[in-house]
Amino acid sequence: MDDLVVVGAGPYGLSIAAHAAGAGLDVRVLGRPMASWRDHMPDGMYLKSEPWSSNLSAPGGRHTLADYCAARGMSAEHGTPLPIGTFSAYGLWFARQAVPEVEEVTVTEVAPHGEGFRIHTAEGPPLLARTVALAVGVMPFVNHPAALYDLPPTHYSHSSGHRDLSRFAGLEVAVLGAGQAALETAALLAENGARPCLVARRSRLNWNTVPQPLRRPPLRALRDPHSGLGTGWRSWAWSELPWAVRRLPAPTRERIAATALGPAGAWWLRERFERRVPALLGHRLHRAVAVGERTRLGLTTAAGESVVLDTAHVIAATGFTPDLARLELLDAGLRAALATVGGAGTPELGPGFESSWPGLFFAGLLTAPSFGPSMRFVHGAGFTAGRLVKGVRKRLGARGPLPGSAGGARPDRSTAGNPSTYLR
Template sequence: MTTRTDLLVVGAGPYAYAAAAYARDRGIDTHVVGIPMAFWRDQMPADMYLRSGPDWHLDANGEHTFEAFFEDRGLDPGEHDPISIGVFLDHTEWFAQRKGLAPDPRLVVDLTRPNGTFVATMADGDAIEADRVVAAPGVGYFAQRPDWHDQLPAARCTHTSDLVSFDDLAGARVAVIGGRQSAYEWAALLCDHGAERVDVVHRHDVPEFAKVSWTFVDEYVDQTLAHRGWWRHLPAEERAAIGRRFWEVGRLTLEHWLVPRLTPGVVHRHPGCAVTEAGSEGASIGLALTDGTGLEVDHVVLACGYRPDLARVPYLAGVLDRVAVTDGFPDLTEGFETTLDGLYVIGFAATRDFGPFYGFTKGCPSAARIVVDEMLR
């Protein structure tokens, strides 16, 4: 069976929800495909917390905001600081209901454009035809892993996006590779679940743990909305300075609420270090560090972050030869359009052309406004 729509949104995460909702608000016939909030539900621990507050939302019209959800549900923001992932997911479900979004939970297995119209082939064999497609691939496609990880048994070396349950690691010795928020939050979660020892290994110094404000991002988003192509037209030194600020606030300063959960005597830090060798023998994994330290652990957690590589998004394989890509990032116009007319990419994969703030939910409403207004230009 083949169905027809003006706009197909592939993905059902925050960026997809924001774009689909705004497109519908602007009168565009829109079909959303994807399992609702799948990465957030299935590849994030149920007891993790957000770094952002209720001022970050999904609505390009500023009506059905996260703060409006708190008010509607009678929730006191002071009692939900930090915000749990469960509260955030409840908010996205509420947002979808208010916007009349009912994502089609089938998955796209192939996307082509044979005769000027996009054809998305679904996992069940059905097809959806669309004049335009917005792809919002989640970060799960882009997990980074060091070269040495394939020297270890897959069951005992997992990326943070694949480790959401910690009960099996009670009493275990675990090495966490990385030093950003996810590394230390996973270390805290391991402590919460009774790990015997947690070694956190990272190249930079031990981060500071303090309460930070993300309001500095507001100006950058406002500039992006006010001036088409604002980020790409900035001098290189200004882009670098903004990147450094994101690194200092978001990477070298981590959330203060982690500190009480990093159990002394359990968590051991190895700043300024990297893994030079890795191997396994019997039930143990051996890691050699650049400072000469050797670790013997039961499990390795890769908190190595994400890097876009559009070739790793399987449903785009059928059109990728018509999409210009640089260093894994799609080459985008000032309206998020790729070099294939009618195909737009938003979210984390757009950060090179639009700035690091589009790797956060903060960018959702502005990205939605820009991409939909581009279609209507």
């Protein structure tokens, strides 16, 4: 039986595994490394956050993005956007350097088993663990506008569903949304020969400003501090004080998670977008109807006027909605028993990211209503990994030493996956 099984091998899962291994825990990592970044983001996309705030986390601050780039003669400079492909490659390198071997299996169920958990996969026998950390990323929580649900599946998709946008060359594509994903998807569509049109409820688009230099006069730095989530004291608080956010009343935390750091485009994208993409701003989608192989969208302006948009395809760049009900790999009974944050449908968590079910930990998007908006970004992985592993160690200590354990030494994997071995 393993001390900890981490489900998910993105920035959060890999960071947790690195800290767990550094703490001497017997840890296994299940999932495809950096899957969301490698499989669900189109060619040509860039990282919106600054390179120095996009590190995965290992004990001692080792294996940073700057380390990876420097060793390859590449730059990771403040104010210079980094290609998603470079960041994905960095994550794979981090996995090789700092994490026990990642097992590329598909987890189908996590269920209670005695004082621990049984983890079922599509590829082999179940595993048993004393604690589990669910770092499943954002893909289980894809959000589509309800108006699209009646369309045939071929008529619409989510922005996270495209690795190659060249398939839309020559076609009209309506892109729904006003955030970075919508704006960059629309720009990339245009650059790949498509004819995109952005549709957004907002009356105006927000654009981030060019980042201020890292080195500035002290008074200016004090007035507008840098942080992993941007400049300004509000961003600094979300970035550096997740523990303080957790102490706020649940309704306040829910509101912060839902509204802080709202939709905005990166400064370096603005010219590319405005030069090539028309936008219908202040238009709300209320109906979508398939007409042959095309789609007719019914839109309503702020003044109540009706507008019809005919298009070949609809891409919803409408983000992700964290909700335990969508986490189908988690045993239904366990899921229903979890304490949640108000009406958010997300788990209420202790200071070590442990849920109300002993030994079950969460990381990433589902933790934003507990710890704040930094949990929606790579930057939050550092805070999460250290605190979560501390929580795991506390939980393991409360349960007492594992029979036959030897200070966290990894057991012989020849017995792994054999329930009779675990249960004897």
